[in-house]
Every structure is written in structure tokens, then in C-alpha cells.
Amino acid sequence: MQPESQKHWKYCSQCGQTVQPGAKYCANCGEALQERYVGGYASPNLIRVKKSEDPRARTSRRVDSIRGYAIYVTDKRLFGMRTGGQAKAFVSEFAFGILSPVRGKREATKPIRELENERDVEVHAQDVTAIRIKAPSTVGQLFLAPTGHMKIETEAGEVLQLLSTYNRDIEELRKLMEAFKPEALRID
Numbered sequence: 001m002q003p004e005s006q007k008h009w010k011y012c013s014q015c016g017q018t019v020q021p022g023a024k025y026c027a028n029c030g031e032a033l034q035e036r037y038v039g040g041y042a043s044p045n046l047i048r049v050k051k052s053e054d055p056r057a058r059t060s061r062r063v064d065s066i067r068g069y070a071i072y073v074t075d076k077r078l079f080g081m082r083t084g085g086q087a088k089a090f091v092s093e094f095a096f097g098i099l100s101p102v103r104g105k106r107e108a109t110k111p112i113r114e115l116e117n118e119r120d121v122e123v124h125a126q127d128v129t130a131i132r133i134k135a136p137s138t139v140g141q142l143f144l145a146p147t148g149h150m151k152i153e154t155e156a157g158e159v160l161q162l163l164s165t166y167n168r169d170i171e172e173l174r175k176l177m178e179a180f181k182p183e184a185l186r187i188d
């Protein structure tokens with residue numbers, strides 16, 4: 001099995017041309033075709049909010065939320081996926097009798113193939129126009145309100161909005177986004 005760094009693309013991510021299997025560079029535009037895994041962060045406290053895709057949904061149901069989320073980045077793409085962290089988060093909250101944050105974790109490595117299979121969202125770095133990050137407010141943390149956020153925007157619009165009550169989640173995401181696309185980072 002070939003290592004992930006040797007993974008080849010069927011289509012050039014830069015110009016969309018079909019590329020020869022095993023090619024290191026796109027014959028059309030010269031883009032490097034190999035992709036490198038950078039890192040990830042998963043937390044049961046991260047919440048993805050999105051507008052419902054069901055046009056028949058009533059006003060009160062137009063926002064879906066997923067609790068327990070993870071972000072992984074390569075040098076070309078960002079992947080978002082659910083972690084199934086909800087059950088774990090509730091267990092921990094009730095086990096201790098208080099609402100305390102469940103620790104998120106940095107992921108050392110994750111095969112790119114796995115990211116492609118488990119993704120909920122995928123964004124190419126070249127399409128990202130802004131990554132907006134806001135640290136949670138002190139009052140928000142006190143009242144367990146998810147006031148911290150990370151929003152990823154492309155020219156087509158917002159593609160990903162994550163919320164968290166906890167500073168640690170937002171701080172880890174900020175570090176990850178600095179590795180992903182620092183020139184797009186905006187601290188709100």
C-alpha cells in the first residue's frame with residue numbers, strides 16, 4: 001500500500017484537468033498533485049449549525065445542529081465530520097453532576113482516505129475566502145452558552161459554522177486554521 005503522501009489525484013484540484021495515474025504534477029497547469037495531512041481536532045462540545053436543506057421545514061426547524069464535531073486539514077483541503085460525541089458528552093455531564101466541558105483532542109494522524117469516506121463537509125483551501133474566529137465570552141462560558149465560533153466562507157457563501165462554549169475548542173481550531181490558510185484568518 002502506498003503512503004498517503006504518495007496519494008494521486010484523478011483530477012487536478014487547481015484546473016480540473018484529468019491527470020495521469022502516478023503523475024507528480026499536473027501537465028496542464030503545473031500544480032503539485034500530492035496531498036499532505038496536516039492535523040485535526042475533535043471535540044464533543046463543538047456544535048455545527050446549518051440551515052435545514054428541507055424546504056418544507058417549518059420556520060422553527062430551519063436550523064439543524066450536530067453536536068460533537070471534528071475538523072481535519074491537509075495542505076489542500078479541509079474536512080468536517082461528526083464524531084458521534086453527543087452521547088459521550090451527556091454521560092460525562094451527568095456523571096459529574098455538573099455541566100463541565102468534555103475535553104477535545106488533537107488528532108495526530110488520520111488517513112486521507114478515511115477523511116474522504118467520513119466527511120460531512122469538504123472545502124478546498126483555494127476556495128476559502130475567509131475563516132472567522134471568535135473566542136467565547138466569559139459570561140457565555142459561565143452560562144454554558146456557545147458564544148465562540150468558527151465560520152468558513154467561500155465565494156459561494158458560508159459553508160461551515162461551528163460553535164463552542166469553551167475557549168479550548170476555539171483556540172485549537174485557531175491553531176489548526178493558522179496551519180491551513182493563515183491569510184484567510186480573521187479574528188472577530
Ligand SMILES: [Zn+2]
Pocket residue numbers: 012013014015016017026027028029030031
Ligand atoms: Zn492543473
